[in-house]
Amino acid sequence: MISSKPVRGTRDILPDEMKIRDRLEQQILAVYRSHGFSRIETPVMENLELLLGSDGGENLKMLFTVLKRGEKLALNPDASVLDLCDMGLRFDLTLPLSRFYSNNQEVLETPFKAIQIGNVFRAERPQKGRFRSFKQCDIDIIGDPTIQAEIELMDTTAKALLALGFKGFTIKVNHRQLLSEVIKKAGFDNEAIGSVCITLDKLDKIGVEGVTQELIKKGYESETVAELMRCVTSINLDNLDQWIADPTAIDELTQTINTVRILANDNFEVVFDFSLIRGMGYYTGLIFEVSYGPYGYSIAGGGRYDNMIGKYSKVSVPAVGFSIGFERIITILLEEQEKAQQIDPVVILFYDSQADNMVDVIKAADVWRGNGYLVNLVAMKKKFGKQIAAWDNGQYVGFLVYGRDEEIKTF
Amino acid sequence: MISSKPVRGTRDILPDEMKIRDRLEQQILAVYRSHGFSRIETPVMENLELLLGSDGGENLKMLFTVLKRGEKLALNPDASVLDLCDMGLRFDLTLPLSRFYSNNQEVLETPFKAIQIGNVFRAERPQKGRFRSFKQCDIDIIGDPTIQAEIELMDTTAKALLALGFKGFTIKVNHRQLLSEVIKKAGFDNEAIGSVCITLDKLDKIGVEGVTQELIKKGYESETVAELMRCVTSINLDNLDQWIADPTAIDELTQTINTVRILANDNFEVVFDFSLIRGMGYYTGLIFEVSYGPYGYSIAGGGRYDNMIGKYSKVSVPAVGFSIGFERIITILLEEQEKAQQIDPVVILFYDSQADNMVDVIKAADVWRGNGYLVNLVAMKKKFGKQIAAWDNGQYVGFLVYGRDEEIKTF
Numbered sequence: 001m002i003s004s005k006p007v008r009g010t011r012d013i014l015p016d017e018m019k020i021r022d023r024l025e026q027q028i029l030a031v032y033r034s035h036g037f038s039r040i041e042t043p044v045m046e047n048l049e050l051l052l053g054s055d056g057g058e059n060l061k062m063l064f065t066v067l068k069r070g071e072k073l074a075l076n077p078d079a080s081v082l083d084l085c086d087m088g089l090r091f092d093l094t095l096p097l098s099r100f101y102s103n104n105q106e107v108l109e110t111p112f113k114a115i116q117i118g119n120v121f122r123a124e125r126p127q128k129g130r131f132r133s134f135k136q137c138d139i140d141i142i143g144d145p146t147i148q149a150e151i152e153l154m155d156t157t158a159k160a161l162l163a164l165g166f167k168g169f170t171i172k173v174n175h176r177q178l179l180s181e182v183i184k185k186a187g188f189d190n191e192a193i194g195s196v197c198i199t200l201d202k203l204d205k206i207g208v209e210g211v212t213q214e215l216i217k218k219g220y221e222s223e224t225v226a227e228l229m230r231c232v233t234s235i236n237l238d239n240l241d242q243w244i245a246d247p248t249a250i251d252e253l254t255q256t257i258n259t260v261r262i263l264a265n266d267n268f269e270v271v272f273d274f275s276l277i278r279g280m281g282y283y284t285g286l287i288f289e290v291s292y293g294p295y296g297y298s299i300a301g302g303g304r305y306d307n308m309i310g311k312y313s314k315v316s317v318p319a320v321g322f323s324i325g326f327e328r329i330i331t332i333l334l335e336e337q338e339k340a341q342q343i344d345p346v347v348i349l350f351y352d353s354q355a356d357n358m359v360d361v362i363k364a365a366d367v368w369r370g371n372g373y374l375v376n377l378v379a380m381k382k383k384f385g386k387q388i389a390a391w392d393n394g395q396y397v398g399f400l401v402y403g404r405d406e407e408i409k410t411f
Numbered sequence: 412m413i414s415s416k417p418v419r420g421t422r423d424i425l426p427d428e429m430k431i432r433d434r435l436e437q438q439i440l441a442v443y444r445s446h447g448f449s450r451i452e453t454p455v456m457e458n459l460e461l462l463l464g465s466d467g468g469e470n471l472k473m474l475f476t477v478l479k480r481g482e483k484l485a486l487n488p489d490a491s492v493l494d495l496c497d498m499g500l501r502f503d504l505t506l507p508l509s510r511f512y513s514n515n516q517e518v519l520e521t522p523f524k525a526i527q528i529g530n531v532f533r534a535e536r537p538q539k540g541r542f543r544s545f546k547q548c549d550i551d552i553i554g555d556p557t558i559q560a561e562i563e564l565m566d567t568t569a570k571a572l573l574a575l576g577f578k579g580f581t582i583k584v585n586h587r588q589l590l591s592e593v594i595k596k597a598g599f600d601n602e603a604i605g606s607v608c609i610t611l612d613k614l615d616k617i618g619v620e621g622v623t624q625e626l627i628k629k630g631y632e633s634e635t636v637a638e639l640m641r642c643v644t645s646i647n648l649d650n651l652d653q654w655i656a657d658p659t660a661i662d663e664l665t666q667t668i669n670t671v672r673i674l675a676n677d678n679f680e681v682v683f684d685f686s687l688i689r690g691m692g693y694y695t696g697l698i699f700e701v702s703y704g705p706y707g708y709s710i711a712g713g714g715r716y717d718n719m720i721g722k723y724s725k726v727s728v729p730a731v732g733f734s735i736g737f738e739r740i741i742t743i744l745l746e747e748q749e750k751a752q753q754i755d756p757v758v759i760l761f762y763d764s765q766a767d768n769m770v771d772v773i774k775a776a777d778v779w780r781g782n783g784y785l786v787n788l789v790a791m792k793k794k795f796g797k798q799i800a801a802w803d804n805g806q807y808v809g810f811l812v813y814g815r816d817e818e819i820k821t822f
Contacts (some may be wrong), residue, residue, distance in 0.1 A: 001725075002460065002461055002464055002513075002722055002723050003458065003723070004510045004513035004514040004723040004724070005455060005514060006453060006454050006457075006510070006511075006514070007456050007457060007458055007498050010454035010456065011454070011516055012451070012452070012453050012454075012511050012514055013451060013452040013453075014451060014515060014518065014519075015449035015450065015451055015519075018449070018450045018451055019449070021451070021452075021457060022440070022450060025607055026437075027488075029433070029658075033755075033785050034780045034784075034785045034790075035780075035785075035786065035787075036759070036774075036785060036786055036787025038426035038429070038430070038434060039426065039429045039430070040423070040425060040426055040429055041424040041425050041429060041432075042417060042422075042424075043417050043418060043421035043422070043544050044455065044530070045419055045421065045475070045532075045544070045546065046417075047414065050413055050414070054412055064456070064477050064478075064480070064498075065477065066475050066476065066477055066478070066500075067475075067476045067477070067478055067492070067495060067496055067535050069475070074488060075486050075488050076487075076488075077486050077487075077492050079486050081478070084478060085478055087418050089477075089639050090765060098814075099415045100415075100423050101482065102415035103415040103416060103417070103423060103427060104423055108425075108426075108427065108604045109802070110801075110805070111789070113787065119455070121456075123480050123481075133454050133455070133456070136554070137560070139485070144790070145571055145788070146764065148790060149770055150763065150789075151736060151773075152769075152773075152788060155773055155785075165694065212472075227490075228655060238424060255767070259767075259770055261770050262770045263770055263773060275528045279659075282496060292744055309414070311413070312412060312413050312415040313415070314412075335694045344444075346447065348447075353557065353559065356666070356670075358559055358562045358670050359670055359674055361419070362562075362674060364587070364785065365446075369445045370448075373445075374444050374445045374446075374447060375445065375446065376446075376447025376524065377446075377447060378522070378564060379555070379557070390521075391520070393520070395520075396697075407488055
């Protein structure tokens with residue numbers, strides 16, 4: 001017998017959860033659309049060269065690649081993945097959007113405000129709460145170099161999260177230029193920035209002491225590390241000019257945070273967080289992430305990536321995006337059940353399976369459907385009492401027996 | 412510069428079409444749900460063994476397979492696809508549903524009425540109107556061996572098509588047992604059935620003469636072929652008993668067609684079509700397809716597949732499904748534009764990009780949003796007249812200038 005399990009690291013989604021997912025997706029989509037964003041869609045597969053040529057960071061190690069078809073493969077021990085495969089599954093929605101924008105630029109509005117809702121794929125080591133196929137809900141603004149784009153994205157994403165019932169979340173904001181400038185000013189080389197950021201990213205978990213130790217272990221001078229840690233522990237929105245010279249980065253950070261704070265109206269927080277890193281190599285300006293309650297992971301994240309579209313297009317086009325991690329939202333809502341609950345008005349219409357009266361049964365069901373009920377037709381079994389008990393599963397507001405009941409009965 | 416084209420045989424979906432697609436998908440989903448069906452979802456990837464072990468017919472030649480990860484591949488010239496790959500992309504939604512049902516049987520209702528809306532993948536030779544990634548909208552009833560299941564599926568699918576604005580379509584119905592019995596009675600061997608069906612499938616296109624010639628060319632006796640053609644040209648619902656002995660198949664065909672004809676209420680046709688074949692090897696009983704107007708392809712299709720779930724489960728479970736081909740629906744609706752048109756109440760709120768007043772601009776937009784408008788914020792350019800002209804693209808009901816206009820202006 002063939003195994004009926006889904007492929008490793010993925011899962012089947014059952015009707016109960018699917019109802020909630022569909023509703024949340026529609027709520028998010030409605031907020032996005034009411035803010036002037038338009039939905040687009042790209043294929044889940046992209047050319048392998050495009051994926052490998054991106055600044056996807058760690059995600060490139062987790063690519064699912066698709067075997068070439070219809071040609072004799074050069075199967076020798078030296079064959080590379082590009083010899084064997086020509087496509088891969090997308091690992092995010094940002095790279096496909098950049099390709100999409102270049103491919104369709106002439107017919108798109110400027111600035112172009114895109115919605116993307118779809119699954120992305122990463123061959124991560126399977127573990128609780130991490131899936132190899134997961135849904136993201138992204139909005140991006142392409143063609144606007146000003147922080148008005150960042151403000152709109154934060155405002156829209158925050159409204160979507162508030163519409164789903166989240167309250168009191170925190171938007172953390174940082175700036176890529178600030179990060180690299182401070183790290184260099186502390187005395188690190190240009191080449192060390194990536195490695196230092198990877199360690200700095202752990203500040204939440206291992207604290208200043210842990211970060212210091214790890215950096216020294218990596219071989220960096222203890223004085224340089226100490227200087228960086230002095231910055232980490234004392235930098236804030238009011239003393240940014242002590243740490244960096246670039247007034248643009250300072251302005252972008254402070255103006256964005258101050259504006260979104262007013263819009264937040266005490267429903268959520270906006271904070272500057274110098275230890276916010278975000279993995280992708282392609283970010284160039286402001287970066288941001290949303291954390292919520294006691295959950296140790298972000299529920300949304302994004303940033304500015306001004307240099308990506310230029311790879312596929314003759315001109316460079318500024319771009320910034322914000323993505324809601326749909327699986328994380330769902331996980332939290334399912335834990336906090338009351339937010340997720342909403343019972344549809346579904347009834348069962350039982351009918352005598354011996355009767356040749358499907359026409360009349362369906363017409364009777366249609367009358368109830370016309371009154372706003374969702375109606376499930378079920379043939380009656382001999383042991384009807386037992387059958388009723390089996391259907392009393394919390395999914396139905398009641399039932400009717402065809403030809404007998406005029407009103408809906410509760411279980 | 413890296414190419415910005417989507418992978419071969421796939422395409423990018425632009426905002427205009429996406430709006431229509433989203434609306435149609437929600438309309439189909441609403442009809443399905445009002446008939447007691449519940450949506451589920453499975454991953455787009457399945458284990459390769461599962462896909463290869465299915466009766467997928469021609470589709471198995473069009474599999475996209477995913478390279479194994481994290482292990483040293485045995486790259487020698489004799490390596491098979493199973494040596495190199497461990498997963499593949501699904502080619503339909505029926506096989507994943509069967510696996511899903513086996514995997515989750517204990518927590519599912521009986522009969523289980525499933526909705527699946529999702530993309531499937533086939534490496535077909537790219538040609539107009541055929542894509543390598545396309546969406547299907549399926550409903551299936553699992554656990555009901557009676558034709559009440561077929562009747563419900565046809566009723567529900569027809570209502571969905573009517574809700575989308577289709578009228579006057581034709582549901583063609585045939586029975587797999589009838590097909591094989593007649594072919595054998597005409598004098599063909601058991602082994603010939605598949606090959607004969609492939610030719611018979613072309614009756615629409617090449618006619619009786621063409622089918623006769625192709626079968627003789629395939630090496631079958633001309634008398635045997637002539638006997639089959641006599642049946643093809645004269646068989647109808649009233650003389651089925653002249654051609655086959657099995658009263659069950661006759662009853663299933665006639666009762667289903669007669670019942671759905673009454674439900675059709677002149678909105679669509681239901682006909683018996685002995686030349687309807689349907690490619691999949693897994694069908695066991697009634698098979699059906701929907702044709703519409705002058706379009707030379709079916710817009711929906713399905714049938715009974717009672718033996719599939721038994722492959723993954725200890726017990727055999729009867730099942731039947733009906734799938735709407737979403738891409739074909741969309742293609743037709745886009746050609747018959749008036750059905751597809753529906754302008755959203757989207758307005759543009761222009762604002763002075765120099766002003767540091769994003770808070771006030773966003774609050775003004777929110778007032779309009781509260782009144783049911785979708786509002787797109789756009790920074791004003793110096794040449795405002797030109798800018799307005801560029802935004803007059805048919806997607807907006809009007810525009811406002813922040814701080815100036817109290818009412819929406821038309822372009």
